[in-house]
Amino acid sequence: MPDPLRAALVGAGHIARNAHLPAVHALAGAVELVAVTDADAQRAAAFAAEHRVPRAYADLSTLLDKERPDLVLVATPSATHAAITIQCLEADASVYCEKPLCASLAEHDAILAAERAGGGWCVPVFQWRSGSAARHLRDLLAAGTLGPPLLALCHTLWYRGPDYYAVPWRGRRDTEIGGATTTQGIHAIDLLLWLLPDWAEVTAGIATLDRDLETETVSMAQVRFASGALAGLVSSVLSPAERSSLRLDCRHATVQLEHLYQYDNADWTLTPAPGRPDPWAPPADEPASHTTHLARTVARLRDGSQPEDTAEDARRTVEFLTALYKSALTGAPVSRGGIGPDDPFYRSMWG
Known part of the structure; x- marks a missing residue:
């Protein structure tokens, strides 16, 4: 077996502590965390201890020079992601970067361009693609088992109150980039476009x-696909009754996902059209995490x-989000x- 990947972590905040670190620990023997850096050097030192x-x-430059990591996990405020990712790719490290x-x-x-010129890969953290049920659904769609997709509904109805926006970089276009769409709704939107890529x-x-x-607290969109299918999207941070949902109505079946932040196979249902067989049989139960x-x-x-x-x-998703904002701000389809x-x-994205 190859040696474990030597990984470094950029950002020592909530998402690093509660998502990236447990993932690395679960993969002991395949990846090891050798270093951490943060804009607050004291926080990085405390995290390491x-x-x-x-x-x-x-600072990141010293980390890259001294450690030469195979993989860098990026868990910093949104507006810093691109510059950090490019710097790591230029150092020939692969990057696992939070959204957006x-x-x-x-x-x-x-x-x-930096990825093509360097020796590493850039992997956006779109973990909702990774669940076994989503991968099974994608296979069914590709095989034509469900018939052509006709209608999709994609809802991210979450709640973010004053405590969430008390963090100085949140709610600002220059630091958070966008609101309910690019920070919260992006997970479900990317999953929809991964399943139905021909928007x-x-x-x-x-x-x-x-x-x-x-930034926006709510967005709504109508999407037309090249196949003729339509989708309705809602993203919100104003919804005390929180839920995330995705529904695909195909010729031969409806497939539905109901959950909040992380799903497993039990959160999905398939309802065949009358007289059609039920092909729903994910080969494993791996959560989207x-x-x-x-x-x-x-x-x-x-x-x-x-x-x-x-x-x-992932450019497909970034282009879609950009088009959504342009349509909303210009009042015209994009x-x-x-x-x-x-x-x-x-x-x-704000023009």
């Missing part, structure tokens, strides 16, 4: 209701193959492929 990380660094990966299509394309046009509206923020997603990523990196989820593939380098929305 508490969690027995061998070394803490005051970047603030614009321009930043995304810069990440792709063609989006018409959207956003609003900042009941919170004193720069950082641990599952990182395990699949590490396995590919250790055998020298391309990760399943790449920055190239087609896929319509935002090029000369468009102000290419360099900022």
Whole structure:
């Protein structure tokens, strides 16, 4: 077996402590955490001491120079992701970066250029793709077992109150990038577009209701796919009765997912159309989690193959989110492929 990947962690906050660190611990023998850095050097040192990380660094440049990690886990505020990712790729490290990966299509394309020029891969953390039920559904759709998709509903109805937005970088366009759509709804949106990748046009509206923020607290969108299928999307941080849901109505069956932040097979149901067989039989029960997603990523990196989820593939989601904001801010539908380098929305989701 190859040696464990030597991993470094950038960011020592909540998501690092509660998602990335448990995932690394669960993969002992495949990946080992050798160093951590944070914008607050004291917090990095305290994190290293508490969690027995061998070394803490005051800055990323020194960490990369001294450690030469195989993999860097990025768990920092949203607007820092692109620059950190590019710096790590230029140091020939692979990157496992929290969502949103970047603030614009321009930043995304810069990440792709750095990835092509370097020796590592950029893997966005889209852990909802990793659950065994979602992978089974994708296989059924690809095989045509369910018939053509006709209608999709994708809802992220979460609640984020004053305590959440008390963190200084949240709720600001320059630091959080976006609100309910790019910070919360992105998980379900990416899952939908991973299952049905041929989106063609989006018409959207956003609003900042009941919170004193720069970013949106609710968005709604109608999506048309190249196949003719339609989808309705709602993302909210104003919903005390929280839930995440995805529904696909295909010719031969309806498939539904109801959960909150992490699902397993029990959260999915398939209802066949009258007279149709029930093909629902996921081969395993792997939850959609950082641990599952990182395990699949590490396995590919250790055998020298391309990760399943790449920055190239994730561009579809970034382009869609950009188009959603452009539609909402201009009041017009936006087609896929319509935002090029000369468009102000290419360099900022807010135009």
